[in-house]
Amino acid sequence: MKIAFYGSSLLSSYWNGAATYYRGILSELANRGHDITFYEPDAFDRQQHRDIDPPEWARVVVYPATVEALRNVMAEAAQADVVVKASGVGVFDDELLEGLLKSAAPHAIRIFWDVDAAATLDEMRAGPDHAVRRALPDLDMVLTYGGGDPVIDAYRSFGARTCIPVYNALDPSSHFPVPPDPDFQCDLAFLGNRLPDRESRVEEFFLRAAAMLPDRSFLIGGNGWESKAMPANVRHRGHVYTAQHNAFNSTPLAVLNVARDSMAHIGFSPATRVFEAAGAAACLITDAWEGIEMFLTPDEEVLVARDGQDVADHLATLTPERARQIGQAALERVKTEHTYALRGAQVDAILSSHVAAAAAERMEKA
Template identity: 75%
Template sequence: MKIAFYGSSLLSSYWNGAATYYRGILRALAERGYEITFFEPDAFDRQEHRDIDPPAWARSVVYPATPDGLARVLAEAGGADVVVKANGVGVFDRELLEGVLHEARPDALVIYWDVDAAATLDEMRQQPDHPVRQALPQLDLVFTYGGGPQVVAAYREFGARQCVPIYNALDVSTHHPVPPDPRFASDLAFLANRLPDREKRVEEFFLRTAAALPEKKFLIGGNGWADKAMPENVAAIGHVGTGSHNAFNCTPRAVLNVARDSMAAIGFSPATRVFEAAGAGACLITDSWEGIEMFLTPDEEVLVARDGKDVAEHLKGLTQERAGAIGRNAMARVRAEHTYDLRAKEVDSVLKRLREARREVVA
């Protein structure tokens, strides 16, 4: 089957945390025989901060963020068997969603793929005319990258025919152990862009911990932190490209995951960095969220913290030996149960089932 995928960016992770999720899922689908074209706008300086060249497993189309550029790429939707509009493209989101519904063939599957479902659902509750809310009756399916039963139920209540979570996972071809890199030497490292609904939790779980442990070294990577007031033992290093993620995860004593407010409230939404860190054999400390046991076992494969005080307590007693054991256990778990090859198998099964149902209706 041919897939036309309209998303934020496949080539760049710059202000685009979904990049590795797209790459992992779509590469694995390509290995299952899907022909994929990924359409992304030239916007937000992402093309100046590419992490990868156009991959062999997908046709990459970068279009001008103009009405003419939009029209040209929407015209290609008619050649696909599956047409996907992802959330958070950043430009022409409403027009893209309306456009794929208009341009897709009658026999094509049209899918909304939500990589920030909690935020989208909040918007739909507040806006009766929200474009996704209006489009749901016409969409064949909603995929989300997490959220568990709460997100599925909420989407169904808004009128989605079907909602299937396809969780973040590990791409074993790109995330794996590497030698440590002195640039990332620290006791605790954290990697995420600065966003309003994440900042207070970062202050609690990361900056409060750093202030309580002045003798330890802390590292924060990601866009937007340069002008944030921080303790002296915290180094803000800016954007870290995906090519350096393995070293960023392998070098520190431990790495931290902090969910955004909305994701922590819903649960069942492990971020990409959880699997990237585990796949690199890192010792991961994460804030507490519902459903974590589905992915990693607390105290054996991950350390769980309720607040900054818990993070500090974990660090005080964390030997290199224990950190290494936790990292190895986590790596074994995600390689066995949480790879993008397994996620793509789920997607493939859903798509084939929908296509077969469509054929039966036509017949």
């Protein structure tokens, strides 16, 4: 099938945590014979901070962030069998969703793919006229980055016909163990952009732990932290490109995952970096969130912390041997159960099932 996918960016992870997710799933769909075109706006300096060149498995259309360019790329949706509008494109989100529903061919599968369902649902609850809420009757399905039953139930309560989580995963060809890099040497590393609904949790789980362990070394990577006051034993790295993620995850004694407020509240929403770290055989310490056992087993494949004190306690007693054991166990688990090959197969089956159901419905009416 021809898939027209409108998202934030496939080419750049700069202020765009969904890039790895898009790449993993869409490349697998291409491997299964689907024809992928990804539309992304030239916005937020992402094109100046590309991680990859346009891949062989997708046609990438980078369009100016203007009304005229928006109209042009929306018109191309008419040629597709599957039209996907992702959340968080960043410019003209509402106009894009409304326009794509109008431009899509009558036979096309119309999908809203929510990569931040918790935030979207909060906005929908607060705004009866929210663009996604208005669009639900005309959408064939909602796919989400995660969220489990709480997100499924919430979307159905708003009128979604179908809501299916497609979780993050590992691409073993992109994320894998590598030799240590002195630039990333430390006891605990954290990678994530500075965002309002993440900052207080970083303060608790990372900076508080650093303050409690002044003799241990800490490293924070990501955009926006340069103006943040931090303990003296914390180094700030700035933006870490995708090509550097393996070294960032393989080198430290342990790596920290901190969910954003909304995702931690809903649960069942492992960040992309959980699987990237596990893929590099990192010893992962994660903040506690419901559903972690679906992905990694606590105390065997991941260490779980309720607060900064727990993080400090884990780190104070963690030996290199124990860290290696946990990291290796996590790597084996995600390679077996949580790869993008499996996620691609899931989405392919979802699309095929929808086409079959639509054909059966037409035959009944004939």
